[in-house]
Amino acid sequence: MARLELESLSRHYGATVAVRDVTLDIPDGEFLVLLGPSGCGKTTTLRMVAGFVEPSGGSIRLRGEDITRRPPWRRNTGMVFQNYALFPHMTVAENTGFGLEMRKVPKAEREAQAREALRMVRLEALADRLPRQLSGGQQQRVALARALAIRPDVLLLDEPLSNLDAKLREEVRIEIRELQRRLGLTTIMVTHDQEEALTMADRLVVMAEGAIRQVGTQRDLYERPADRFVAGFVGRSTFLSGTVEAPGRFRTTGGLALACDPGAPPGRAVLALRPEAIGLDPPPHADNRLGGEVELLSYLGPVLEMHVRLSPEDRVVVHLANRAGLAAPRIGDRVALGWPAGAGMVFAEP
Amino acid sequence: MRAGALLLPATLVVVAGLLLPLLLLFRYSLNAFVPGQFMVEAVTAANYVKFFTDPFYLAVLWRTLRVAALVTVICLILGFPLAYVLARTQSRHKNLLIIAVVLPLFVGNAVRAAGWMVAFGAKGAVNASLLGLGLITRPIDIMYTETAVVIGIVAVNLPFMVLSLQSVIEGIDRAVEEAAFNLGAPPGAMLRRVLLPLAMPGVLAGSILTFILGMNAYATPVLLGGPRFQTMGPLVYGQFIEQNNWPFGGAIAFVLMAVTLLLTTLANLVVQRRMRR
Numbered sequence: 353m354a355r356l357e358l359e360s361l362s363r364h365y366g367a368t369v370a371v372r373d374v375t376l377d378i379p380d381g382e383f384l385v386l387l388g389p390s391g392c393g394k395t396t397t398l399r400m401v402a403g404f405v406e407p408s409g410g411s412i413r414l415r416g417e418d419i420t421r422r423p424p425w426r427r428n429t430g431m432v433f434q435n436y437a438l439f440p441h442m443t444v445a446e447n448t449g450f451g452l453e454m455r456k457v458p459k460a461e462r463e464a465q466a467r468e469a470l471r472m473v474r475l476e477a478l479a480d481r482l483p484r485q486l487s488g489g490q491q492q493r494v495a496l497a498r499a500l501a502i503r504p505d506v507l508l509l510d511e512p513l514s515n516l517d518a519k520l521r522e523e524v525r526i527e528i529r530e531l532q533r534r535l536g537l538t539t540i541m542v543t544h545d546q547e548e549a550l551t552m553a554d555r556l557v558v559m560a561e562g563a564i565r566q567v568g569t570q571r572d573l574y575e576r577p578a579d580r581f582v583a584g585f586v587g588r589s590t591f592l593s594g595t596v597e598a599p600g601r602f603r604t605t606g607g608l609a610l611a612c613d614p615g616a617p618p619g620r621a622v623l624a625l626r627p628e629a630i631g632l633d634p635p636p637h638a639d640n641r642l643g644g645e646v647e648l649l650s651y652l653g654p655v656l657e658m659h660v661r662l663s664p665e666d667r668v669v670v671h672l673a674n675r676a677g678l679a680a681p682r683i684g685d686r687v688a689l690g691w692p693a694g695a696g697m698v699f700a701e702p
Numbered sequence: 703m704r705a706g707a708l709l710l711p712a713t714l715v716v717v718a719g720l721l722l723p724l725l726l727l728f729r730y731s732l733n734a735f736v737p738g739q740f741m742v743e744a745v746t747a748a749n750y751v752k753f754f755t756d757p758f759y760l761a762v763l764w765r766t767l768r769v770a771a772l773v774t775v776i777c778l779i780l781g782f783p784l785a786y787v788l789a790r791t792q793s794r795h796k797n798l799l800i801i802a803v804v805l806p807l808f809v810g811n812a813v814r815a816a817g818w819m820v821a822f823g824a825k826g827a828v829n830a831s832l833l834g835l836g837l838i839t840r841p842i843d844i845m846y847t848e849t850a851v852v853i854g855i856v857a858v859n860l861p862f863m864v865l866s867l868q869s870v871i872e873g874i875d876r877a878v879e880e881a882a883f884n885l886g887a888p889p890g891a892m893l894r895r896v897l898l899p900l901a902m903p904g905v906l907a908g909s910i911l912t913f914i915l916g917m918n919a920y921a922t923p924v925l926l927g928g929p930r931f932q933t934m935g936p937l938v939y940g941q942f943i944e945q946n947n948w949p950f951g952g953a954i955a956f957v958l959m960a961v962t963l964l965l966t967t968l969a970n971l972v973v974q975r976r977m978r979r
Contacts (some may be wrong), residue, residue, distance in 0.1 A: 402880075423888075425884075425887055425888050426886075433881060435877060437875060439898060454891060498885065502885060653764035687876070
């Protein structure tokens with residue numbers, strides 16, 4: 353039962369704060385993703401769990417034991433590094449068996465277990481190769497096998513897919529996820545790629561400027577973002593700035609009067625709209641019904657992306673599902689747009 | 703053609719300044735020496751036979767080898783941690799640190815040895831300090847011992863070792879060390895199984911450089927070892943300048959060169975084979 357608890361974990365470098373007050377409870381077998389832009393503290397958090405970075409404050413508990421001050425070699429975490437960090441002078445089999453060698457597992461048993469780990473990533477045929485003789489994707493799988501071979505309490509993935517090309521990335525994503533689920537491994541993955549995060553995670557943690565902004569499932573983050581940052585980072589949003597004048601009434605700085613969530617408190621705020629929440633040619637009684645001019649049009653395959661000018665100050669991005677019979681507007685066309693009041697997310701501005 | 707033109711000046715210098723004198727020297731080493739007549743034209747192996755049959759000369763060769771090997775090992779042990787810190791430091795002053803390592807080379811060998819003489823003498827700084835601290839009751843002999851020579855040569859050679867190691871360690875990904883720690887290797891095991899094998903090219907280059915410099919040292923053994931501490935370098939000098947025995951001096955020089963070349967090549971082969979496996 354490898355439950356991992358981080359409590360008020362923080363790390364300063366001089367006056368700069370890399371990680372502040374991170375508290376997370378990761379149950380056994382969960383795939384948790386730390387998501388955020390570069391410099392948000394997600395990698396530092398992961399490295400504190402591995403033991404490479406000493407926390408300035410807070411504690412780390414693994415299986416209920418405090419491991420905050422324990423050196424990395426006595427933690428039993430399995431890490432997959434961004435650049436794989438394979439031992440270049442050892443064969444694939446030796447790389448995979450290294451952790452077992454350090455655990456003084458007898459040679460025959462060690463080789464069998466290393467082979468088993470390589471079988472899991474379908475690389476047993478390449479056991480005698482050196483890392484430099486492998487492709488990027490194969491190296492990545494060796495790194496995974498090496499981390500799995502020690503039967504770690506926690507699997508730590510540091511942007512493991514960022515050096516693979518797009519096609520391969522999709523395959524490996526599914527492969528890692530299935531392996532993790534089958535082994536029931538508690539896993540933390542760090543990434544700045546939201547698509548990767550959304551497809552792999554059980555639960556996500558969005559970080560910015562060293563702190564947690566929101567913890568939740570994909571649906572939580574997308575439909576109920578905690579703040580403007582999360583609304584912009586997970587999925588796309590158009591932000592209209594303005595004021596909540598009265599319950600349910602929002603006026604943009606461009607002068608548009610819009611219906612919004614009646615629960616939003618009055619005051620300066622931004623209204624965030626998802627591109628697919630806005631529809632073309634709304635019914636006459638729609639909450640919001642506005643005319644605008646198409647300024648930009650992109651054909652993205654499943655959707656058609658339109659940038660529509662609603663007022664001199666306000667422009668929204670709209671995604672139209674690319675269904676048969678869609679009468680696509682052209683640049684310069686006047687169109688009618690609409691959305692329900694509840695589709696807009698209101699965030700108070702200081 | 704253009705590559706050839708670029709190589710020409712250096713090639714000329716090497717041929718005229720190194721290869722021709724070496725050939726000449728080799729020819730001299732086959733000549734005979736008749737006291738009073740200087741060098742007599744001949745083709746004989748007598749000079750080489752004399753060297754390898756006289757226990758005195760063999761002892762000098764053995765002493766030189768021992769000193770060079772000891773110096774190399776000490777430079778490696780002292781140099782590796784220093785090189786590691788230099789390679790891994792994030793300090794803005796890294797260039798200054800590297801200059802500090804090279805700084806001793808700014809002083810000539812003879813001047814440096816003179817400095818050691820002051821330090822090592824019976825009333826020198828080392829003995830004065832130890833006496834003052836009450837650690838010893840009478841001055842210990844450092845001057846004119848093998849210890850003094852080894853210390854002196856180590857001080858000269860250490861920068862070469864450090865720079866060779868540092869450049870190689872810098873090329874080793876830090877994440878590889880972390881991977882070893884992560885997989886359960888304590889620092890000692892990480893060093894033995896990961897860092898040292900990967901740093902081997904630097905260990906080899908630094909050791910060969912240090913060993914060659916140690917074998918051929920001249921000023922340091924003369925000044926710190928004294929007249930009774932003979933090594934190969936001063937021995938060659940003595941034959942040429944004091945005995946005027948050019949044939950025998952030439953033979954000793956060739957023995958020194960051949961032994962050095964043989965050992966470094968051998969070390970290279972052994973290490974490369976072990977690394978390839």
